[in-house]
Amino acid sequence: MVEKPLMPVFEPARIRPSTLQHHLDNQWVRDKGCTHWISGDRGDFFKKYEVKHRPDGLITLPSGHRVAIETERTLKRNKQRYQSIMTSHLLGRQKKVWHRVFYVVPTAKQKSALQVMFNDIKFVMVNGKPVNLEEKHYNIFKFFTYDELAELAEITI
Template sequence: MLINSYQQRCARAQSKREVILRFLRDETWSNLTNLANMLGLSEPAAFKTVCQMERDGFLLRFKVTALRLSLWGITPQGLAFAWGDDEPMQIRPYFEPSKLSVMTIAHYLDIQRARLIAERAGWTNWIPGNRLPKDIKKRPDAIATNTEGQIVAIELERSIKTLKRYEAIFAIYLQMMKRDEYAKVYYVCPDASFAPRLIRMFELIKSVPVAGERVPITEKHRARFPVYALDTWPSKSG
């Protein structure tokens, strides 16, 4: 019985490692809060696992002094173990703290939060924006398949852009939707008080620039850019 219990503990520990490595082969780095949320564990329990993985060379810890925050990223060794024996390996970036921008860390972590919430709701095929082709005119923060089976773009919005910029973004995305690249573009806001203000901003968009002309925007067009706060994301209908 004791041997069986030990084997179960080992299997559980290995399973947690695999989940973390699979997540970080996509996301490269994260914080303890998101990793704990992904595992369904308390932060102290998750901390034990990531420290063991750091000790074994799978993860690298980096302290962001300005934010009083620690990040854990995947190492080359971690990437080597991030695919199962029956999966083809892919080239993915490993964690390089020197390439981090303090200004974008909160945004990146919020996108991960949106991912975890969406996947728990049944969304699939999440691809972070930095893994999308660099030559597309507008790279969203992520794309995914919602519960209706639609491929959608996700934008995490933390600050208001100018109306002119939103008009240009709408124009690009509407053309992409016309080509059936995306069904919708979901805007997600980490601050619940921010979301209604973004909706009001979108309501000011009456036309968008396309090929040197102004094309009118209807409510039907605007409905393809739904806005959510993280605590109401995603809607049950996807």
């Protein structure tokens, strides 16, 4: 009988370049002047926070506000996926898990495209019922390029 290792074994062949780049993007954001980074990639995230979608991470700004971080190297192709993620983020805010959501993308073109996609979402589904979105809902989401996010600590909510 072969014993199972206690710690996961690093297997370089199982890591795709896009996964590695996403991990590095998250690390870059984490090092921008905020505290209490909580990785959304950890299995106990769902145990601690009752949300359907895990952000890439949670940070605390110097103001004390907790922010969900989403790093997007490439944009998702369909609006419905963002609609589902948006629903989860709005519910996360309602549950006071986080105050805002920051999307971080490499280029201004991607930032613009993502903002257009979010603005095209007019409702979200909550408990099987459509909820029309208002300006207060859209204001929860902020979009940044990497260059704009030079210091998270300087961003005010």
